[in-house]
Amino acid sequence: MQHWTTIVAEKRARTLSRIPNEWMHPNIIQDMAEKNVKNACKYLDGILPVDEVNITSLDATALVENIASKKLTSYQICYxxxxxxxLAHQILNCCIEIFFEEALERAKQLDAYYASTGKLKGPLHGVPFSLKDQVNLPNIETTIGYVSKVGQKADKMSLLAKLLHEQGAIFFVKTAVPTAMLASETVSTLHGRTxxxxxxxxxxxxxxxxxGSLIAAKGSPLGVGTDIGGSIRIPAAFQGLYGLRPSHGRVPYMDVTNSYEGQELISSVIGPMSSSLRDLELFTKLVVDCESWRYDPDVVPIPxxxxxxxxxxxxxxxxxxxxxxxxxxxPILRALEETRKVLIHHGHEVVEWNFPHSEELIDVAEQVYGADFFNEVEEILNESEEPVSDYMQLARNNILAKGGLGKPLSVRQWWEVSLKIRKLKQQYLEHxxxxxxxxSDGKPIxxxxxxxxxxxxFHDREVEHGCENYTMPFNLLDYSCVVLPITEVDEMKDKPNQAHLAKNASDKKMQDFYDAKKFGKMPVCLQIVCKRLEEEKCLAIASIVESCLSTMP
Incomplete structure (x- = not known):
């Protein structure tokens, strides 16, 4: 058997080999450094042809409008x-599978179809669409960050991909994930660091x-991620994007590869990420209108x-x-306060939300995620003898620090966790x-x-400062969430909070981590949360909030 390091080197080389020679830029990272540019999107705007920059500045909704009006062709957009x-991949290491040649051929076919029929295939006609690695496409590998899965090509297309393809989407890359997709950073032995x-x-x-990286670099107008503890919302927030975490049963997950398949107390869900809010609605409405409940029994039949x-x-x-x-x-507290003020200014009402059992929400969610003490992950890692990830060791140490026994939960313990989740859902809904x-009018929020x-x-290699406290609860509750960019860190406005007395070790660690200069100009996002299966309402409210914020001086 090949040593895992050989498999990794060959896999990375194959990914790069799918990029045409004329698009290779061996000194691109050095060039960015010499120009003192850290923002990949701005750097790419400066080196790409103006016509391509103009195209890639458009969101998916605008791209379809330009195709329909014949201002642009699918091929021009895809190219x-x-x-x-x-180029974005050579800077950010964001792709794991690349198939540009096939994508450009499909773009030609879509252009020919439109020219001959005068009709678009669907709402995504000619839109390049990126897919998180989990989403299966025939004859393309799905490795989900494991060396041992290299060479394992999918034999069928995920239902969601099939629906999007039928509506005119052009798949051109699959994007990188951390090992087993169980981390708030994107790092694996297989692909490296994103x-x-x-x-x-x-x-x-x-x-x-x-x-998230590919879309934030404008290397894709629209794509899908998955979310079981914040995995759509975290990259969206870190890079100033829009993202939707739908409730389980709104977007089909059928034939999407996953870790811990069969674990359904906290279900992984799949949803869109984009640079515009209207693209999230474009995607979600399209998928719902496809009535995928006719094929996927887990999808709820709600038009x-x-x-x-x-x-x-x-x-x-x-x-x-x-x-x-x-x-x-x-900066996060300022974004909340500015949002509060602008909503009140526009006639909306704002009250305080304080759920008294927040700590239990986190503890119970962590029991689900670590139910087998991450043995499944270790077993798959052992197949190739690749090392255990730093993040998994952090997760195991967290379980032990909270009194865990360092072994999988028993069936009885699993049932107890199930009962705790049911009770917490009832308490949250009551609250x-x-x-x-x-x-003022006696109606709930x-x-x-x-x-x-x-x-x-957080900086690359600083995952120890990870804190999923504000994402995990809504996975446990299965609520609909939309990430909304609000502002950016301002060194002058966002001074350290000297008055705050840390409540615990995690709080102190987070406060000590703050440095206004270090975080300067990084995006600040908030999330809009609605109850279960309220995706349409959540998107509509996010639009209202964004509209109100646009009036700020």
């Missing part, structure tokens, strides 16, 4: 995004970090619901400033209903606004 993705497109000194986040009427209505928001365990950094006692992450990211 521009493939070229940009090729960097942040906004600032290459920072981590991309994870586990959909390859997707698309229109919430346009909310645009003129007064809304009620619950603002969660912090969870009582880890206080967010000053939500009880907000009717706080609002429509949505929660809260942090995605307590900081504006």
């Amino acid at each position: 521009a995004f493939c070229h940009r993705a090729a 960097l942040n497109a906004v600032n290459t000194s920072f981590s991309s986040g994870g586990s959909s970090g390859g997707e 698309w619901r229109n919430f346009d009427g909310q645009q003129t209505q007064k809304l009620r928001f619950g603002i969660m400033t912090w969870d009582g365990m880890v206080l967010p950094h000053p 939500w209903r009880d907000t009717a006692n706080q609002t 429509d949505s929660i606004i809260c942090p995605v992450w307590p900081s504006a990211g």
Whole structure:
């Protein structure tokens, strides 16, 4: 058997070999350094042809409009995004599978179809669409960060990919993930480290970090990630993107590869990531309209619901400033306060949201994630004898620090966890209903606004400062969440909070980690949270919040 290091070297070489020679830039990282540029998107804008920059600045919605009006062809668009993705990968290490040649051939076919019929294939006609590595495409590998899975090609297409393909999407890359997709950074022995497109000194986040980096570099207009503990929302927040974490059963997961398949107490879900909010709605409506419940028994048969009427209505928001365990950094707190003020200014009502059992939400979620003490991951790693990841060791140490026994839960313990989750869901919903006692009209809140992450990211190789306190609870509850860019870190406005007394060791670690200069100009995002299966409402409310924020001076 080949040594794992040989397999890794050959895999990385094969990925790069799929990039045309004329798009290879061996000194690209050095060139960025010499120009003192950290932002991959801005750097690419400066070296690519103007016509390609103009194309890649458009979101998916605008791309389809340009194709329909015959201002652009599918081929022109596909070529521009493939070229940009090729360069983005050489900077950020964001792709694991590349198939530009096939994508460009499909673009030609779509152009021919439109020319001969006068009709578009669907709402995504000619749109380059990136896929997180988990999503299966026939005859293409799905490795999910494991060396031992190299060479294992999918024999079928995931249902979601099939639906998107039928609606005109052009797949051109699959994006990198961390080992087993169980990390808030995107690092694996197989592909290496994926960097942040906004600032290459920072981590991309994870586990959909390859997707987030590629989209933030404008190497893709629209793509999908998955989320079981924050894996869509974290990379979106770290790179100033929009992302939707739908509830389980709205977007088909059928034939998508996953770790811990069969674990359904906290289900992994699949959702869109983009540089625009309207693209999230474009994707979600398209998928719902495809009625995938006819094929995937886990999809809930709920047709698309229109919430346009909310645009003129007064809304009620619950603002969660912090969870009582880890206080967010000053830029996050400022974003919350600015959002609060602007919503009140526009006639909406804002009350405080403080769920009294936040710590239990985190503890129970962590019991689910570590139910087998990560033995499945270790077993697959052992197949190739690749080393155990640093992140998995951190996760195991966390279990031990909280009194875990260092072994899988028993069946009885699993049942006990199930009962705890049921009780927490009931308590959360009751607490939500009880907000009717706080609002002026006696109606419960429509949505929660809260942090995605307590900081504006972390530097590459600083995952020990990870904190999923603001993402994991909504996976356990299975609530709908939209990530919304709000502002960026401002060294002058976001001074350290000297008055705060750390509540615990994790809180102190997070506060000590803050440095306004270090985080300067990094994006600051918040998440809009609605109850289970309220994706349409969540997207509509996010649009209202964004509209209100656009009026800020």
